Amino acid sequence: MAKVLMKGNEAMALAAIKGGCDAFFGYPITPQNEIPEYLSYHMEKNDRVFVQAESEVAAINMVYGAGGAGARVLTSSSSPGIALKQEGISYLAGSEVPCVIINVMRGGPGLGGIQPAQSDYNQITRGGGNGDYRVLSFAPENLQEAVNIIKESFSLADYYRNPVMIAVDGLLGQMMEPIDLDEAPDFGPAKEKPWAADGSSGKRGSRNKIVSLHLDPYKLEEHNLNLKKKYDEMVDKEQRYETVEIDDAEIVFVAYGSMARIARSAVDTLRKEGVKVGMIRPISLWPFPQNAFEKLPKSVHTLLTLEMSLGQMHQDVRIVNNGRYKLDFYGRTGGVVPEPEEIVERVHKLLNKEDQS
Amino acid sequence: MKRLTILSGHYGAGKSEIAVNMAIDFRMDALVDLDIINPYFRSRSVHALLQEHGVNLVESSVEKSSGSDLPYISAQGSRPFYDKSLRAVYDLAGTKAGAKIMMQYRDLIDADEDLDFFVVVNVFRPDTDTPDKIVRLIETLEGGAQLKVTGLINNSNLIKETKEEHIAQGEKILQEGSKETDLPIVYTFYEESVKPTRRFSGEVRPLRRYLAKTWL
Numbered sequence: 001m002a003k004v005l006m007k008g009n010e011a012m013a014l015a016a017i018k019g020g021c022d023a024f025f026g027y028p029i030t031p032q033n034e035i036p037e038y039l040s041y042h043m044e045k046n047d048r049v050f051v052q053a054e055s056e057v058a059a060i061n062m063v064y065g066a067g068g069a070g071a072r073v074l075t076s077s078s079s080p081g082i083a084l085k086q087e088g089i090s091y092l093a094g095s096e097v098p099c100v101i102i103n104v105m106r107g108g109p110g111l112g113g114i115q116p117a118q119s120d121y122n123q124i125t126r127g128g129g130n131g132d133y134r135v136l137s138f139a140p141e142n143l144q145e146a147v148n149i150i151k152e153s154f155s156l157a158d159y160y161r162n163p164v165m166i167a168v169d170g171l172l173g174q175m176m177e178p179i180d181l182d183e184a185p186d187f188g189p190a191k192e193k194p195w196a197a198d199g200s201s202g203k204r205g206s207r208n209k210i211v212s213l214h215l216d217p218y219k220l221e222e223h224n225l226n227l228k229k230k231y232d233e234m235v236d237k238e239q240r241y242e243t244v245e246i247d248d249a250e251i252v253f254v255a256y257g258s259m260a261r262i263a264r265s266a267v268d269t270l271r272k273e274g275v276k277v278g279m280i281r282p283i284s285l286w287p288f289p290q291n292a293f294e295k296l297p298k299s300v301h302t303l304l305t306l307e308m309s310l311g312q313m314h315q316d317v318r319i320v321n322n323g324r325y326k327l328d329f330y331g332r333t334g335g336v337v338p339e340p341e342e343i344v345e346r347v348h349k350l351l352n353k354e355d356q357s
Numbered sequence: 358m359k360r361l362t363i364l365s366g367h368y369g370a371g372k373s374e375i376a377v378n379m380a381i382d383f384r385m386d387a388l389v390d391l392d393i394i395n396p397y398f399r400s401r402s403v404h405a406l407l408q409e410h411g412v413n414l415v416e417s418s419v420e421k422s423s424g425s426d427l428p429y430i431s432a433q434g435s436r437p438f439y440d441k442s443l444r445a446v447y448d449l450a451g452t453k454a455g456a457k458i459m460m461q462y463r464d465l466i467d468a469d470e471d472l473d474f475f476v477v478v479n480v481f482r483p484d485t486d487t488p489d490k491i492v493r494l495i496e497t498l499e500g501g502a503q504l505k506v507t508g509l510i511n512n513s514n515l516i517k518e519t520k521e522e523h524i525a526q527g528e529k530i531l532q533e534g535s536k537e538t539d540l541p542i543v544y545t546f547y548e549e550s551v552k553p554t555r556r557f558s559g560e561v562r563p564l565r566r567y568l569a570k571t572w573l
Contacts (some may be wrong), residue, residue, distance in 0.1 A: 003515055005481040005482050005515055005516065006369070006483065114396050170397065174398065176369050176516065178481065178516060178518050261572045265571065
């Protein structure tokens, strides 16, 4: 298909339809409103279900119901709205119901603001819900990547029977970029879901129940251990990242999403100055792409984490680094988007410090 | 160029960028941002630049709260209708509800008003990729604004991936829309990186991207 120019939110909405999304449940919040707006019209046109729920809590529980019945389900929101959905996400993970969640992040905490931010990293990777659960989560850097991952995410959610979150900051939701909707392959329709509570009891010979309640602690422990097997498989198979100019790099940026776009620009500027910088760009936030840090060249001496938050992913960089390299962090928050020059300046400062030591 | 130019078009057509370009290049007295739908990439981000060029930006931000999307219109927006010495560009949202904002000025528009109402089209936006859809959009905007459209602007582009053939593809589709509506193509805008070698309809002008950052 030829390229079209689309706004991030509508491109992601259309990608969900292409990915086989059967139903959408959501509640409006800036800066992701074009997703429900687009779907309110196009889901019906494609014979799918669209419901504007009365709240985020209602929406995620509708997702729980429709997902439990075997449908491919999507909800979308922005940071404070995602916070409201956390209980439902824990239930979905606990009862192994697949779903896709798009989070177009804005500044926090609380209601915060409506400008772009990446301060949901802890909420996404640690989870705001209770229990030993994980959410498979991806943070694309551009709209083509977002479209490709969203198309794939429905089959990933089905395969793992787990929520999958696509996290972009508001900039990616609001910006425009050319995309090819058919660049990613068609991941195919949903396979049969013999576990689904779809009203076919009797024909199957047994009743299907969607529950997260297990009152026998030994059974609940066993259930948790089974969930852990899935999470271990995700850690094995779903670590995704890109490396940029790291072959001879001395300083390596770690940045994702819009921040990676800004960092890329800073890499270009610094390389022209002769400064050897590169970048690890996590695409999966959970599992965190620790493999990327295992293969760094000997030239590397410093990792500089860059975030539109005050250092949330930086904690994971610290864990993975395990004392190997020097660490530095630079971030802006609250909806302030840094300029590439700020990163360049940070690197100059780092280099000056080295000269003096 | 008329004293007042109203720009509309489906969102993403590039009307806000074109409005800023026109305001600066044609030394307008005011740029009135009536697009109260989009929270990001608004003309407010180039406030200082416009001021340098002597353009008064009228917009709906709240003091010390640049991140707000409070949908109000400053009363200053009506000034160019009273003060006939002022030249202004209006950036009007491209939906029926958005275009309705023009209604408040209807009684201020004289029958012989020196005014143009242009629709900006990018044929690579899925909602304006055929002559039919363009004609329907024109009707919608005229209905909302209660104002006759007087011309079309070809801004067909794929941002950084734009090639001259894309502008030509836009020209072809717009010409059909132009034939059907009897509206001329008054401007063709091209990305600065694409210097056109062939002829295009209307005045052919480069589009400087003031609102989008280079790393976007």
